[in-house]
Amino acid sequence: MSVVSRERPATGEDMRALYFICGIGASIIWAGCTITPSEDELSSVASETDPLYADSTTIWKRLKIPVCFENATGGNATGRGWVRDAITATWQEHSKLIFTGWGKCASDADGIRIRIEDTEDEPHTIDLGRDLDGEEDGMSLNFTFNHWGTACSDPSRREFCVKTIAVHEFGHALGWSHEQNRPDQPASCTDEPQGHDGDTLVGPFDDESVMNYCNPSWANGGVLSSGDIRGLQAYYGHPNAASMRIAAVNLGEDKFYFFRGALYSRVDADDLKMDDHYPRNIASNWGNWPSSWSGGIDAAIRWNSSTAYFFRDSQYVRIDIASKSVLAGYPRSIAGNWRNWPSSWTSVDAAVDWDNGKVYFFRGSDYLRYDKASDQVDAGYPKPISAHWPGLFGANIDSALNNGDGKAYFFKGNAYDRIDIDDGTFVVDDGYPSIIAGNWPGALF
Numbered sequence: 001m002s003v004v005s006r007e008r009p010a011t012g013e014d015m016r017a018l019y020f021i022c023g024i025g026a027s028i029i030w031a032g033c034t035i036t037p038s039e040d041e042l043s044s045v046a047s048e049t050d051p052l053y054a055d056s057t058t059i060w061k062r063l064k065i066p067v068c069f070e071n072a073t074g075g076n077a078t079g080r081g082w083v084r085d086a087i088t089a090t091w092q093e094h095s096k097l098i099f100t101g102w103g104k105c106a107s108d109a110d111g112i113r114i115r116i117e118d119t120e121d122e123p124h125t126i127d128l129g130r131d132l133d134g135e136e137d138g139m140s141l142n143f144t145f146n147h148w149g150t151a152c153s154d155p156s157r158r159e160f161c162v163k164t165i166a167v168h169e170f171g172h173a174l175g176w177s178h179e180q181n182r183p184d185q186p187a188s189c190t191d192e193p194q195g196h197d198g199d200t201l202v203g204p205f206d207d208e209s210v211m212n213y214c215n216p217s218w219a220n221g222g223v224l225s226s227g228d229i230r231g232l233q234a235y236y237g238h239p240n241a242a243s244m245r246i247a248a249v250n251l252g253e254d255k256f257y258f259f260r261g262a263l264y265s266r267v268d269a270d271d272l273k274m275d276d277h278y279p280r281n282i283a284s285n286w287g288n289w290p291s292s293w294s295g296g297i298d299a300a301i302r303w304n305s306s307t308a309y310f311f312r313d314s315q316y317v318r319i320d321i322a323s324k325s326v327l328a329g330y331p332r333s334i335a336g337n338w339r340n341w342p343s344s345w346t347s348v349d350a351a352v353d354w355d356n357g358k359v360y361f362f363r364g365s366d367y368l369r370y371d372k373a374s375d376q377v378d379a380g381y382p383k384p385i386s387a388h389w390p391g392l393f394g395a396n397i398d399s400a401l402n403n404g405d406g407k408a409y410f411f412k413g414n415a416y417d418r419i420d421i422d423d424g425t426f427v428v429d430d431g432y433p434s435i436i437a438g439n440w441p442g443a444l445f
Helices: 074-092 155-173 218-222 226-236
Strands: 002-006 018-024 064-069 098-104 112-116 139-141 246-250 255-260 263-268 299-302 307-312 315-320 350-353 358-363 366-371 399-402 407-412 415-420
Touching: 064 074, 074 098, 074 112, 074 155, 139 155, 155 218, 246 307, 246 407, 255 399, 299 350, 350 407
Parallel strands: 064 098, 064 112, 112 139, 246 299, 246 399, 350 399
Antiparallel strands: 002 018, 246 255, 255 263, 299 307, 307 315, 350 358, 358 366, 399 407, 407 415
16 A cells, blocks of 8 residues: 655644645545644634535435444443534535434444544545445544544544544545545645545535645534535435425436526436536526526426426526526516416426427426417316326425436435336336435435
8 A cells, every 4th residue: 555645844832734644545545634723723614615526426325324333332432422423513414314323333234334443544434435335444533543643632632633534534435535636626735636536526626625635724624615515415415405496407418407496407418427517506607597586496398499498486487598598578477378377376396398299297286288289288187196197206296307318207305206208108117216316416406
């Protein structure tokens, strides 16, 4: 194993400088520190940028992730409690993730398996994300710092060190590479790349990410930056998503768009991976966006190759797909412009174009069918979802899209259903629902 040592010079008798002493082996991602942070560094706050370097192939395909300690004893209970508190207050607090267990590992335990050890080696993980699932000694954490990072053995610093290191290592365990590994690393960041690279640039480079060795405040003091949080929520959901507006649409161009609140992401249709530098703000990137629509949209459909419609409450806008702009004269009221629209339908939950001249709209437990040629709701609608879409979510669908390759996807909460468009039965495919996380990296939910 090769070891790369990179130290910043001490600045005064209290060694207030922050050190990261890091090495990488064939499969090990080391992230360690010998620190005595200053009070200014202890009080650092999150930035307003949105970073992260994610490996989308390692995002966990579940939201409840077991955590256990290989050598849990009464003697290390305090340190284990610090780790649990730190992770609960950061990665769990700001997402839909729930870390469970936290006791002693069984021999066949899955999830994140942690070895508590005080050696000359740095704290580390042996891989990223779900590639750690069930790996014995998959993460190493130090609670006493007698042989490595001895400055952290100071009782006044030990809890801070344990928590800060744990937050960084759990970032790796969720699928994040080091921030300084990004190809857009600025010249001001001179730290060498370490460990595995990611495959997705989530927002611009961020000096204050907990995953960034170039952070002027070591690992941001274990506090997630606003960008860490935005990246986390792009892959593991927003904890308040149930009260947010959510939509999805295929606008062609081999790209799918996902909307949640004021943000949207773009996912490649071929590999189902979020494109670089997303999520982004809707209002800042869609031309002529109505100021009253700052909180996002409820549903969206692609009408033809040049036009899409977005819906919010009782209104809609017409979108020029090429320019990603709202056309003049919008928003308008749905009622009076969409013929035969039910008076009780004052909003839309989801919509999907069926590629046969019909568009389906969903609201609550009902749906309606709209005929493009006659430009009106077909007679006999609305109808109950449960009576005509076997196996589909029976009510309150969040979003839907046609993938352009014979499949329609319906999203609700943390899960999604898939239906074969061509067979004409509207029956959900076998094996569904499935979980969004890990299967649709970057689809906002």
